Amino acid sequence: MTRSGDQNLVVLTLFIIGVSYVFNRMIESIDDRIKFQFQKAIVDEQLKEQNLQEQIGISFKLADYNAFDDVKELSLSIENKSENIAVYIDWDNSSLVIEHTKQSLRVIRKSPDLTRDLAVPQSPSLVAPKKTLSETVSAENVFERDKETGTYSAKKPIIDIAALQKNKGQRKLYNDFINGRDELKFSLQLVLRISEVRVGLAPGVNVPPMCILNCPFTVRKLPWTYALPWNKKK
Numbered sequence: 001m002t003r004s005g006d007q008n009l010v011v012l013t014l015f016i017i018g019v020s021y022v023f024n025r026m027i028e029s030i031d032d033r034i035k036f037q038f039q040k041a042i043v044d045e046q047l048k049e050q051n052l053q054e055q056i057g058i059s060f061k062l063a064d065y066n067a068f069d070d071v072k073e074l075s076l077s078i079e080n081k082s083e084n085i086a087v088y089i090d091w092d093n094s095s096l097v098i099e100h101t102k103q104s105l106r107v108i109r110k111s112p113d114l115t116r117d118l119a120v121p122q123s124p125s126l127v128a129p130k131k132t133l134s135e136t137v138s139a140e141n142v143f144e145r146d147k148e149t150g151t152y153s154a155k156k157p158i159i160d161i162a163a164l165q166k167n168k169g170q171r172k173l174y175n176d177f178i179n180g181r182d183e184l185k186f187s188l189q190l191v192l193r194i195s196e197v198r199v200g201l202a203p204g205v206n207v208p209p210m211c212i213l214n215c216p217f218t219v220r221k222l223p224w225t226y227a228l229p230w231n232k233k234k
Contacts, residue, residue, distance in 0.1 A: 033065045034161075039216040046213055055082040056192070058215060065222055068161045072154035073110060073138040074188065080127040087127040089135075090191040090210070096139040096158065099185040100173060105139035107188070110154070118143060118152060129197060137188070159184055159219050177221055184219040 038060045047053040057079035063070075080087045094107040109122055118140055127133040142156040161184075164174045176182035192211040 032068050033222045034068060035065050035220055035222055036062050036071055037218050037220070038062060039218065043213055043215050050211060052194075052211070055080065055085060055194075056087060057081060058190070058213065060215075069157040071158055072142055072156060073136050074158070075134070075136055076188075077132055077134045078127050078192075079132040080129055082129050084129060084197050086129070086195050086197050088124040088193040088195075089127070089133070090124050090193055091122040091137075093191040093210075094137075095189045097187050097189055098159070099187075100164070100170065104189075105141055107137050108140050108143060110136040110138065124193065159186060180221055180223060186217055186219070188215040188217075189213075190215055 040059070043058050044053065047056055047058075057077075059077045059079075061075035061077070078087065078089060091107055091109045096105045096107055097103070098105070108118060109125070125133055125135065138154045139158060142154045142158060143152045144155040145152050161174070161177070164170050164177070164184075167174075173182060173184075177184060190213045192213065194209065194211055
């Protein structure tokens with residue numbers, strides 16, 4: 001091979017190395033993405049079993065994808081489709097259940113100035129007939145208090161993947177999750193109380209019957225190919 005040919009080979013090799021480096025860095029920058037999916041069909045079936053499918057609708061606002069530690073709270077909407085029933089959300093008896101840690105965590109309804117002690121009881125929320133209530137909720141253990149302002153805000157992810165990686169007993173689950181062989185699961189156990197509008201929720205009197213809805217979610221690791229334009233449309 002001529003000297004010119006040797007130089008061209010060196011340039012080509014350096015070019016390939018450079019392109020490979022840039023490509024690998026690009027993959028690394030988009031490879032820590034996960035997708036939260038609400039299993040709406042399961043909730044709809046529960047509503048049907050309790051003859052509530054025509055009265056109540058449950059939905060969540062979720063992004064197409066998130067970074068590992070993005071999701072610290074859930075945006076929930078509860079629709080009262082009825083003409084004459086009142087739906088009350090019993091926050092203090094609701095919980096977030098994390099399957100892989102076997103934890104059942106108290107639900108906190110977020111407010112703009114969350115200054116109270118988190119242990120203080122939360123008042124039920126009313127969803128009037130033909131109205132929709134939208135709230136942001138999370139688990140009690142994700143909140144931290146700002147010492148300067150005295151307010152609480154969600155600081156930790158609902159599903160702590162970093163903690164999963166550090167736990168030796170859950171290392172296999174972490175590896176299976178990262179490689180797309182397994183999903184992480186959790187659920188919002190939402191407690192509703194339903195009554196005729198005329199009854200109301202008077203303390204200690206005519207307390208409406210309890211309805212528990214299991215709202216399950218799955219979390220899966222997205223392959224880096226999710227970022228390709230033709231895959232993002234799926």
